[in-house]
Amino acid sequence: MSTTEIFLLAMLLIFVVPFLVWRLGRTDYFAPLVIVQIIMGIILGPGVMGALFPDYHKFVFNPDVVKTLNGVAQWGVMLFVMLAGIELDLKKVWQHRRESVTTAGLSLGVPLVFGCAAALLLMNYQGWMGAKAANWQFMLGTGMACAVTALPVLVLLMEKLQILRQPMGQRILRYASLDDVAIWGVLALIMLDWERVGRQLGFLVAFALLTFAFRRLMNRLQNSDRWYVAMIWLIACSFGADWAGLHFMVGAFLAGVVMDADWFGQEQLDALFKNVLLVLMPVFFLSTGLRTKWDLGGYSVFFVGGLLLLASVGGKLAGAHIAGKLLNWKSGEASIIGWLLQSKGLIEIIFANILLDKQIITSETFTALLLMAVGSTMLTIPIVYPKLNRAQHRGLVSQASS
Secondary structure, eight states, rough: OOOOHHHHHHHHHHHHHHHHHHHHTTTTTTTTHHHHHHHHHHSTTTTTTTHSHHHHHHHHHHHHHHHHHHHHHHHHHHHHHHHHHOOOOOOHHTTHHHHHHHHHHHHHHHHHHHHHHHHHHHHTTTTOOTTTTOHHHHHHHHHHHHHHHHHHHHHHHHTTOOOSSSHHHHHHHHHHHHHHHHHHHHHHHHHOOOHHHHHHHHHHHHHHHHHHHHHHHHSSOOHHHHHHHHHHHHHHOOOOOOOHOOOHHHHHHHHHHHHHHGGOOOHHHHHHHHHHHHHHHHHHHHHHHHOOOOSSSTTTHHHHHHHHHHHHHHHHHHHHHHHHHHHHHTTTTTHHHHHHHOOOOHHHHHHHHHHHHTTTTTTHHHHHHHHHHHHHHHHHHHHHHHHHHHHHHTTTTHOOOO
């Protein structure tokens, strides 16, 4: 078979298997299609399929096919991260800055501390810290991976729960938006390379100056031209960030942050977001799954995944409850908000991919973080749904202040 035919066979696996599991297994309540795709990416990787059928796995996922899949995956994740940046509405955050900063700070800071403590424990054992990581980079990177809230997946979950447009849903979006900004800022700090700090500062200065010109240009363009120019801007920012050593996904996020959703229209942005999830992101999930390994001491990655899950979920819930007491939230609000904010989904996986690329974590740590992301997201709907039902009976959600 030619490389093209094998590539198409791999694409068939990527799209057919998760869809059948999701549709026939009716997993939507506890595992939306996105989560099933992530899990199937892990199963199709070397840790499961590669161990059970090594010859078949090497045939389908040979180096040429993997390179092609990685190219498609990189483009898809660039678009996804850009859209996550566009989704941020910092104007609303500023209008409710005291509540937003307090909640976002605690819901990010507490799991960050818990995650750093877990990383400190892992540093006592070989095989978890990457070859090029300083101690502080490994601790901060692992801690921030535990603190991540996946804004795009959070939107999907709140749509499913029918609270996205309600006051509580809008509040949670504000908290998650602030956390997103902090996450990418910390990532840029972790990526700082003192040998290339001149390049990195040069990129940030050039980005700030070019942003003014870009925004003026976009305001003058016709709507049909804005999409094309936005793609050029995305590629240029991603290239500049990667050239400077900050990783192309940092550039993609920055490219989206300085864009206004009004330039494109919310309906068109939502349509693009859904199409990227449908067409491109399944390839990214498989590409991510091909990086998973758990050959370090047998099943120790599951133990570490559980430890990180405990740090992540426990930290988010503790942070939300502290915020609730400080801000006098109604009974039950802190639990709902804490559980929704702990969902990891795609952003945590993207974050972990970057840490792995830069050799700050090992493949085994990456696998543990991936398991933590899947577990935390799968827990969200089954736990939050009954809590919301009880809250709605008390009038908590419908009457929650905006």
